[in-house]
Amino acid sequence: MDQMQDMKKEYEQLVEKVSPKSNTVRDCARAFWVGGLICTIGELITNIIKSFGYNQDEASMLTTITLVFLGILLTGLDIYDSIGKYAGAGSIVPITGFANSMVSPAIEFKKEGYVFGVGARMFTIAGPVIVYGVIASVIVGIIHYFI
Amino acid sequence: MSKRMGKQTIKFDSPPSIIATASTVGPKEGKGPLASYFDVVLHDPLWGEDSWEKAESKIVRKTIERVIEKAHLTPEDINYIFAGDLLNQLTASTFGIRGLNIPFFGLFGACSTMSESMSLGAMVIDGGFADYVVAEASSHFCGSEKQFRFPLELGTQRPLTASWTVTGSGAVVLAKNGTGPYITHVTTGKIVDLGIKDPNNMGAAMAPAAADTIITHFQDTGRSPEDYDLIITGDLGSIGKELTLELVRRSNYDIEKVFSDCGIEIFDPVTQDTHAGGSGCGCSAVTFAGYLYKEMQNNKWNRILFIPTGALMSPGSTQQGESIPGIAHAVVIDNKWA
Amino acid sequence: MDYIKAFIVGGIICVIGQLLIDKTKLMSGRILVLFVTLGAALHGIGLYEPIVKFAGAGATVPLPGFGYALAKGAIEEVEKVGLRGAFTGGLKATAAGITAAIVFAYLSALIFNPKAKE
Numbered sequence: 001m002d003q004m005q006d007m008k009k010e011y012e013q014l015v016e017k018v019s020p021k022s023n024t025v026r027d028c029a030r031a032f033w034v035g036g037l038i039c040t041i042g043e044l045i046t047n048i049i050k051s052f053g054y055n056q057d058e059a060s061m062l063t064t065i066t067l068v069f070l071g072i073l074l075t076g077l078d079i080y081d082s083i084g085k086y087a088g089a090g091s092i093v094p095i096t097g098f099a100n101s102m103v104s105p106a107i108e109f110k111k112e113g114y115v116f117g118v119g120a121r122m123f124t125i126a127g128p129v130i131v132y133g134v135i136a137s138v139i140v141g142i143i144h145y146f147i
Numbered sequence: 148m149s150k151r152m153g154k155q156t157i158k159f160d161s162p163p164s165i166i167a168t169a170s171t172v173g174p175k176e177g178k179g180p181l182a183s184y185f186d187v188v189l190h191d192p193l194w195g196e197d198s199w200e201k202a203e204s205k206i207v208r209k210t211i212e213r214v215i216e217k218a219h220l221t222p223e224d225i226n227y228i229f230a231g232d233l234l235n236q237l238t239a240s241t242f243g244i245r246g247l248n249i250p251f252f253g254l255f256g257a258c259s260t261m262s263e264s265m266s267l268g269a270m271v272i273d274g275g276f277a278d279y280v281v282a283e284a285s286s287h288f289c290g291s292e293k294q295f296r297f298p299l300e301l302g303t304q305r306p307l308t309a310s311w312t313v314t315g316s317g318a319v320v321l322a323k324n325g326t327g328p329y330i331t332h333v334t335t336g337k338i339v340d341l342g343i344k345d346p347n348n349m350g351a352a353m354a355p356a357a358a359d360t361i362i363t364h365f366q367d368t369g370r371s372p373e374d375y376d377l378i379i380t381g382d383l384g385s386i387g388k389e390l391t392l393e394l395v396r397r398s399n400y401d402i403e404k405v406f407s408d409c410g411i412e413i414f415d416p417v418t419q420d421t422h423a424g425g426s427g428c429g430c431s432a433v434t435f436a437g438y439l440y441k442e443m444q445n446n447k448w449n450r451i452l453f454i455p456t457g458a459l460m461s462p463g464s465t466q467q468g469e470s471i472p473g474i475a476h477a478v479v480i481d482n483k484w485a
Numbered sequence: 486m487d488y489i490k491a492f493i494v495g496g497i498i499c500v501i502g503q504l505l506i507d508k509t510k511l512m513s514g515r516i517l518v519l520f521v522t523l524g525a526a527l528h529g530i531g532l533y534e535p536i537v538k539f540a541g542a543g544a545t546v547p548l549p550g551f552g553y554a555l556a557k558g559a560i561e562e563v564e565k566v567g568l569r570g571a572f573t574g575g576l577k578a579t580a581a582g583i584t585a586a587i588v589f590a591y592l593s594a595l596i597f598n599p600k601a602k603e
Contacts, residue, residue: 138575
């Protein structure tokens with residue numbers, strides 16, 4: 001039993017040695033400028049909306065809707081996956097990535113029908129985000145009530 | 148006289164001949180270094196069908212029909228089909244083979260399925276149970292991403308250790324009588340698991356199984372690397388290949404001079420961005436049916452050890468924290484038999 | 486100036502995500518869950534609001550900003566209606582984003598098909 005454990009440990013070390021590592025500096029630089037750019041576009045949209053007389057909260061909400069729409073459109077047009085390959089977290093972390101994670105399984109599982117395919121699978125990746133985000137907000141809210 | 152040699156190997160009394168092969172591949176494989184060896188290269192990965200799964204079934208059916216034709220036989224002549232794929236419940240194979248009315252054994256060996264099907268097909272013929280058998284395996288990049296990984300349009304990054312599932316089907320007809328190339332020996336693999344949990348590094352997960360089968364084959368048969376013109380694994384990729392070389396070396400066998408891998412041969416890593424290499428049941432199946440078989444007929448190699456390798460996991464098993472066990476089945480293919 | 490602040494802060498948050506992807510075995514789904522929860526938690530202790538004031542979209546567009554919006558909604562609703570606000574506030578504040586995502590994703594599925602990768 002111990003011999004097996006030793007073999008596994010030794011093999012793990014060998015694998016670490018042989019497996020290529022990604023170029024972290026390059027990946028981070030790409031994530032930085034693409035993520036930064038998406039946020040800047042968000043800021044621009046917010047300012048444009050505010051110039052039409054909306055207040056900060058309303059403008060924020062409309063910006064979110066616009067970015068979600070853009071993320072979904074780019075996904076449908078088969079562009080967002082290429083952005084994702086290049087930018088990694090720079091495309092996953094912004095809200096556009098959240099939108100991409102909902103529409104991509106929806107499109108993929110269309111063949112399984114609109115109820116169990118599109119309807120159910122839309123939340124395969126985004127579901128956990130909503131679940132944990134909501135639970136976290138409930139806890140924050142409850143704590144705030146008692147403080 | 149027993150046909151068994153050592154622990155895991157069988158030597159055939161009347162080795163079956165591989166009398167025909169056929170291969171169908173997707174567009175990406177058709178742009179790779181082996182493109183000219185394949186019978187059919189698709190331009191549309193859907194092949195006009197509604198879904199990836201249906202496309203794979205069509206690829207399976209057309210490839211099997213073609214290989215039977217190339218053998219100058221009809222479906223009525225075939226005694227068994229041994230076939231498998233990566234999809235849940237082998238739907239690609241079942242729906243492809245459905246209309247052929249040939250007795251069918253469906254197999255799951257993950258990416259080792261081609262040698263599993265060839266092994267069993269050869270055993271059934273040498274055992275006197277069949278005259279003609281079709282052995283086949285297939286995979287589809289899009290279908291397997293959908294089932295095992297992520298939707299195609301999701302913006303993710305593939306690590307450098309990841310491999311690219313081959314879209315394609317490779318089939319062979321095995322016959323009791325023929326002039327070779329012959330399947331002379333079969334070394335059936337056992338499941339080997341050294342604790343790799345990373346589904347993005349399949350090569351590392353399968354290398355121990357490949358090494359184990361190669362070493363066992365040499366020990367069972369008394370042969371050594373010098374007895375082979377080529378020792379080729381299924382889809383270890385560049386990382387798995389290096390690991391296997393090292394593991395085999397530790398048992399005092401040096402296979403480096405004759406060692407290659409179908410996953411490395413089928414794609415050009417620089418121009419096709421396939422990271423570690425090709426994978427999937429189809430990888431070893433089409434590489435054998437196209438490239439290896441034809442070059443054996445040209446006498447580029449006269450005796451090869453063909454070892455497709457499989458990673459025996461499901462999306463659920465990795466989520467449950469299980470590691471990824473591997474398995475590798477070896478067949479010896481020889482232009483002559485003594 | 487606003488734009489530069491948004492660019493830099495948004496970029497930094499993404500870089501943190503990229504470091505987690507490259508250096509840990511965490512899958513992107515788990516990283517996103519971590520970020521959204523962190524955003525909510527940080528707002529709970531009052532640390533995210535200053536970042537939002539400083540960087541605007543640079544803090545609200547990345548996923549911690551979604552957590553922030555959920556937590557902010559819960560707190561504001563609790564102040565308005567008491568304890569039950571903790572349950573209604575989060576989704577109420579983010580209804581627009583989530584609903585837009587559901588509706589547009591569904592429409593997309595009607596129109597688009599997955600394309601094979603080359």
